[in-house]
Amino acid sequence: MDADWRQDLDRWLAPFMEALGHKARRRMCPAYIAGLIGPGDRKSIQPMAAKAEDIGYDRLHHFIAAGVWDSAPLEAALWRQADALVGGTDGWLIVDDTALPKKGRNSVGVAPQYASALGKNANCQTMVSVTLARGEVPVMLSLRLFLPESWASDPARMERAGVPDEQRQPRTKPAIAIEEIDRLRTAGVRFGCVLADAGYGLSADFRQALSERDLTWAVGIPARQKVYPADVALVFPVAGRGRPRKRHVPDSNSVAAQTMLEGATWRRVRLLAWIIHER
Numbered sequence: 001m002d003a004d005w006r007q008d009l010d011r012w013l014a015p016f017m018e019a020l021g022h023k024a025r026r027r028m029c030p031a032y033i034a035g036l037i038g039p040g041d042r043k044s045i046q047p048m049a050a051k052a053e054d055i056g057y058d059r060l061h062h063f064i065a066a067g068v069w070d071s072a073p074l075e076a077a078l079w080r081q082a083d084a085l086v087g088g089t090d091g092w093l094i095v096d097d098t099a100l101p102k103k104g105r106n107s108v109g110v111a112p113q114y115a116s117a118l119g120k121n122a123n124c125q126t127m128v129s130v131t132l133a134r135g136e137v138p139v140m141l142s143l144r145l146f147l148p149e150s151w152a153s154d155p156a157r158m159e160r161a162g163v164p165d166e167q168r169q170p171r172t173k174p175a176i177a178i179e180e181i182d183r184l185r186t187a188g189v190r191f192g193c194v195l196a197d198a199g200y201g202l203s204a205d206f207r208q209a210l211s212e213r214d215l216t217w218a219v220g221i222p223a224r225q226k227v228y229p230a231d232v233a234l235v236f237p238v239a240g241r242g243r244p245r246k247r248h249v250p251d252s253n254s255v256a257a258q259t260m261l262e263g264a265t266w267r268r269v270r271l272l273a274w275i276i277h278e279r
């Protein structure tokens with residue numbers, strides 16, 4: 001059984017090994033992946049190396065801690081595999097947060113912030129995740145680390161932690177998500193609709209960026225989010241008194257989303273579930 005499992009893993013990793021290129025990396029990677037998904041509670045380097053044949057701790061640790069390679073070929077291989085598996089016009093591109101609870105303060109991006117995995121504020125790293133899904137099959141395509149204000153405003157701290165120069169500019173989570181969506185579209189990943197929760201849906205810039213790209217999208221919004229009628233227009237009213245207006249204003253008043261939904265006309269839809277019994 002163990003041999004069959006290892007052979008399946010080798011076949012699955014084949015396109016990614018080709019993208020790694022370097023011979024030593026192609027040897028270390030399967031050992032590390034096997035350690036992550038194999039039996040055992042401890043997923044640190046030492047117990048992984050102890051279970052691997054002919055791979056020492058120092059070499060495996062170097063592969064993880066000091067190895068530097070271009071991630072673009074690996075991402076391209078992942079996106080091709082994901083698109084072949086679940087891509088298409090009936091696919092969904094899901095934007096969300098992924099949190100990694102952490103102790104201490106030296107890991108890049110770690111800070112007290114909302115941890116989705118715990119459902120509360122905690123010391124953690126937060127990443128913007130983009131997942132391609134169809135039916136009941138999800139495939140993670142992208143994870144990008146978010147730098148909170150305590151990091152983005154501290155150049156010395158980022159220098160000590162080795163944050164690349166191009167990643168030191170403060171960016172919001174919605175901005176990171178749009179950047180990842182653009183990269184996936186450029187790579188030819190197919191999907192029919194973008195989904196996101198209210199953490200992203202409350203950002204007008206995020207919603208507008210999706211519409212500017214002619215994407216179909218559905219996002220959550222807070223109950224108190226101000227909304228306007230679909231036929232709202234921007235007008236330039238003439239002030240009767242005082243200084244003339246310098247900016248356009250909506251020709252309708254905004255209301256809270258909850259208020260708008262409570263006054264909407266709803267239609268009840270009845271769903272029938274068919275249960276087939278095999279004999």
